[in-house]
Amino acid sequence: MSPKAAPGEPKAGRAVTACLLIIGNEILSGRTQDKNLAYIGQGLNELGVRLMEVRVIPDVETVIIDTLNQVRGRFDYVFTTGGIGPTHDDITADCVAKAFGLPLIVNPEARAILEAHYPPGQLTEARLRMARTPEGASLIENPVSKAPGFRVENVFVMAGIPAVMQAMFNSLKHSLVGGKPLRSRTVKVELGESFVSDGLAAVQDSHPDVEIGSYPFNRDGVFGTRLVLRSTEESELAAAAAALDAMLLSLGVEGVWEEAPGNASASQQRA
Amino acid sequence: MSPKAAPGEPKAGRAVTACLLIIGNEILSGRTQDKNLAYIGQGLNELGVRLMEVRVIPDVETVIIDTLNQVRGRFDYVFTTGGIGPTHDDITADCVAKAFGLPLIVNPEARAILEAHYPPGQLTEARLRMARTPEGASLIENPVSKAPGFRVENVFVMAGIPAVMQAMFNSLKHSLVGGKPLRSRTVKVELGESFVSDGLAAVQDSHPDVEIGSYPFNRDGVFGTRLVLRSTEESELAAAAAALDAMLLSLGVEGVWEEAPGNASASQQRA
Numbered sequence A, B: 001m002s003p004k005a006a007p008g009e010p011k012a013g014r015a016v017t018a019c020l021l022i023i024g025n026e027i028l029s030g031r032t033q034d035k036n037l038a039y040i041g042q043g044l045n046e047l048g049v050r051l052m053e054v055r056v057i058p059d060v061e062t063v064i065i066d067t068l069n070q071v072r073g074r075f076d077y078v079f080t081t082g083g084i085g086p087t088h089d090d091i092t093a094d095c096v097a098k099a100f101g102l103p104l105i106v107n108p109e110a111r112a113i114l115e116a117h118y119p120p121g122q123l124t125e126a127r128l129r130m131a132r133t134p135e136g137a138s139l140i141e142n143p144v145s146k147a148p149g150f151r152v153e154n155v156f157v158m159a160g161i162p163a164v165m166q167a168m169f170n171s172l173k174h175s176l177v178g179g180k181p182l183r184s185r186t187v188k189v190e191l192g193e194s195f196v197s198d199g200l201a202a203v204q205d206s207h208p209d210v211e212i213g214s215y216p217f218n219r220d221g222v223f224g225t226r227l228v229l230r231s232t233e234e235s236e237l238a239a240a241a242a243a244l245d246a247m248l249l250s251l252g253v254e255g256v257w258e259e260a261p262g263n264a265s266a267s268q269q270r271a
Helices: A036-046 A061-071 A092-100 A108-117 A125-131 A162-175 A193-206 A232-251 A262-271 B036-046 B061-071 B094-100 B109-119 B125-131 B162-174 B195-205 B234-250 B264-270
Strands: A018-025 A049-057 A079-080 A104-106 A131-136 A138-140 A149-152 A155-158 A184-190 A210-218 A222-231 A257-259 B016-023 B047-059 B079-082 B104-105 B132-136 B138-140 B149-152 B155-158 B183-189 B211-219 B222-229 B256-258
Touching: A018 A061, A018 B264, A036 A079, A049 A061, A061 A079, A061 A092, A092 A104, A092 A131, A092 A149, A092 A155, A104 A108, A108 A125, A108 A138, A108 B094, A125 A131, A125 B195, A131 A149, A138 A155, A138 A162, A149 A162, A162 B149, A184 A232, A193 A210, A193 A222, A222 A232, A232 B079, A232 B264, A257 B079, B016 B036, B016 B061, B036 B047, B036 B079, B036 B162, B047 B061, B047 B155, B061 B079, B061 B094, B094 B104, B094 B125, B094 B132, B094 B149, B104 B109, B109 B125, B109 B138, B125 B132, B125 B234, B138 B155, B138 B162, B149 B162, B155 B162, B183 B234, B195 B211, B195 B234, B222 B234
Parallel strands: A018 A049, A018 A079, A079 A155, B016 B047, B016 B079, B079 B155
Antiparallel strands: A049 B047, A104 A131, A138 A149, A149 A155, A184 A222, A184 A257, A210 A222, B104 B132, B138 B149, B149 B155, B183 B222, B183 B256, B211 B222
């Protein structure tokens, strides 16, 4: 019998999943371009955790609480970015506490970190807001600007500023229990999507456990397509890649296999 | 009595809302950086439509159908990007048809557009996939690469490639019924957030109808904060801006008011 997973630990034997909540009016209004999604998506994948859904939501208490409570039971891990600074519009800690029904406290450990960071007398009330966490939360270290993120069960609360978020993500990575990383291989062809689509559908049908995506591009007037194979199993990837090569050859074109980001060894093994 | 809104038309007398579904594994994996959210958020705001939520979801039929059916009743407008190309992983049209319980057909008007575009004999089965829409859908013109998007009730289905999405968005804009645009004013101060947070909270308390956001930055070692005021009412914005100036002056700093993107007249009026 498989052991029951502790709260916040994924169950064994299936894909480990995650959801990201990007909290902030400035993203929805288009004022700020999000840069955290791609970083977290790639970082999670390297750990064998699949980012299954992202929601961008406004700085509105009821929306944050409802959304958290909708997703935290559906995914193994939930990450949030944004809303943990010192100003009135930073309400994420309050909302996480309410979503879990926990009191919001000034976390003694977080307070000690801020006391050590600021010169005597400069830990103002405003700055002390950044030490507030739900009771019992564990902290996520912030080597960039000190004010920590925190974790409650399977929910990880991080800052929105990319440099700070990245530092926090690297601090918390070790605590995630992942599955097999999804590996990918990408081949570039100088053909529009519609020329390869029939052959590609056939390769997909004969390799159902490999996820095959087709992404058209147009660079300097050259129309082309990147075909991406994704699987946790190296052997399945290799078989699908061979089938793809054969299919492209039958169309009279040769694909160029590319290095996959965060997945250099796969394409090196192919060379 | 206010007239009942037709299907797909927002009700009168309140904020007009929208939700965006970004469909694509390549966004979730971090392989591709989304560039459509900010464009759509800004574009909608200029029309007086507020983007209230964005979801990024994978190319999985059940997820797309469930998500569409969750959000299309909750928001005045729903926009989707991605998944309407000619390959097997382009399943958005199928999913929209299933969400609405409509048959998926080869749209005669879309077929005519593609027939006019491709040389005789080159409208292959694969390319014809791009003419499929739910029965009764109206088309969204695509001046860039011809294959159209489409609309069913309040759901607008667009391509994922930014240049094509932008062209489609500009084609459909005229059919949206918006409210009052949210106007914004932004002031930049060379002070960390925590120095302004008490004063800012007081300005927020005395101007509850203006949404005030605080966004820290660090450029070339200079720590600073952008304070953003948002309201549909010019008079409320002006009053909050004056209160903000007075608050900053009391701290001994002068803020620099910036041009807001898509909102030049507001900051010109101030100068």
